[in-house]
Amino acid sequence: xxxxxxxxxxxxxxxxxxxxxxxxxxxxxxxxxxxxxxxxxxxxxxxxxxxxxxxxxxxxxxxxxxxxxxxxxxxxxxxxxxxxxxxxxxxxxxxxxxxxxxxxxxxx
Numbered sequence: 001x002x003x004x005x006x007x008x009x010x011x012x013x014x015x016x017x018x019x020x021x022x023x024x025x026x027x028x029x030x031x032x033x034x035x036x037x038x039x040x041x042x043x044x045x046x047x048x049x050x051x052x053x054x055x056x057x058x059x060x061x062x063x064x065x066x067x068x069x070x071x072x073x074x075x076x077x078x079x080x081x082x083x084x085x086x087x088x089x090x091x092x093x094x095x096x097x098x099x100x101x102x103x104x105x106x107x108x
Contacts, residue, residue: 008057027076039097062102
């Protein structure tokens, strides 16, 4: 620690909800697209959010958006068939099509 003061930032609640709602609506309207295309588009959305809101003190909020984006993606992928999609299957899908994390988007 250098002992210097730092002004931290936190994403405003309304902007956070708006970003998550935007991701959810996009997943809903594109859930039948190929998974690679969906992953690419979601990563672009997350990269843009991290680029704008990825500041000191806001890493937890960005990580929270990434986690909730995974849940929304899973929610809409489960509706593609009557059998649904288990979380185990979603975990395997995320290994093949990973979403960006804050560490990847903004190297330290």
